[in-house]
Amino acid sequence: MDKIRALQYFKRAAELNSFSLAAKEFDVPPSSVSRRVKDLEQVLGFELLKRSTRHVSTTELGQVYYQMITEVLQKLNEADELVSHRMGVIEGKIRISALPGYGARVLAPVLRRFRQQYPGITLELNYSDQVVLLGQDAVDIAIRVGAVVEERVIARHLTRSSFKLVATPELLAQLQATYGKEKLGFEELKTCPCIQIRSPRGLIDWWQQEDDDWQKIPISPVLTCNDSETILDAVLAGEGLLISALWEVQEALASGELVEVPTEKPVSYGKIPEVDLFILYQQGKYQIPKIKHCVDFLIRHLGDKPPV
Known part of the structure; x- marks a missing residue:
């Protein structure tokens, strides 16, 4: 045997x-x-x-x-x-898990450059909101919100992102005309058409900051969904407002397809004004050349940037 x-x-x-x-x-x-x-x-x-x-x-x-x-x-x-691994030869499979929106819009272009530099590498990408256990799951590198530290797992900070309340310019103008005000407040957000994100832990609530505290906004979603592409398509179609991490909507904001919605007080979800992303990997695997080079490449191209 x-x-x-x-x-x-x-x-x-x-x-x-x-x-x-x-x-x-x-x-x-x-x-x-x-x-x-x-x-x-x-x-x-x-x-x-x-x-x-x-x-x-x-x-x-x-x-x-x-x-x-x-x-x-x-x-x-x-x-x-x-x-x-022979000295100086970087090859083999690297399994990477990342948040769907971040993986597709931010990580993928960087990994494309990594593969161009190291053509012997095969990437196996899994975009998911599910928590991964590096000691159990078939994952070499994970990018997640928060430093979820397991034993013998290294968590290194990549970047910090704010949350944005966004809409199409047409929908925002319509809502401002309906409510007769430029900045939307708590009462307006309660009745606005909204798109709500569903995570593996359930629906993600909207919150308004009240000094040092947060007040939950009882929104009326026209759509709830766990797929980032479907959500982005819906907000781009003018179906409703969306609270999102900046990396999800940055391109649409830059192109003018979406605009940031002005509010009387800061709004977010999860009772946090911003979110930190970390790259996670097992301590022992960092000695493997392909893993070390990939981690270092991602940190060099994605990490240590000023908060946005």
Whole structure:
């Protein structure tokens, strides 16, 4: 029995709660994963996974065993990757996870230049709002809001962005004429057509800053959505107002397709006036040339810029 492969299969099946999903990652039949794990259980003399028709989960001993082997397998993988790279040759796959809007509009053009400089690199991009665990998920580098620090994970600040309330020039002019005022206040925002973002944790509320406190605005959304492209299309079509991080709407503001909506008091979502982005990676993987060069390239081109 190839024990290392069996351990790898068990680890991913335990994390994904599925033989079929683990098999898909390793590009093998689900029966291969199941059989290798069964062989491992026979060697150990105890059951690692509880099986049902559509789901697997760790037994009590299986969870203890998983925790003990995870760091060992991680170090083995890092060692294999490190010694497999010849000095001065940057090649191989890099898996990157980023927020959808930031990934498509800001990160992608920079990564295109990175690949031009290092043509031996293959990029696997995943744009998602879901929280990733670098020690478990198939991700080498993540770009996320906030420094979500796991053990042995480095979080380095990239940039800071403000939030903007935006609309098409035509919709803004219409609303200003309807309410008879240039700056919209709390009462006007309650009745304006709005587009509301839905995150994995639920709908993102709108807030108005009141001195050192925040007041929730009970908006009336005409559209709620979790897809950044659909949301941007809707606001560009004049369907409603949108609160967004600047990186989502910066191009549309520059072109004049959208304008910032003047308000009597600052508005935002999440009770924060601005947001910080961090690049996350595992400490050990930074020794691997392809990861180090990619992280350094992204920080050089995206990081340490003045807040916008």
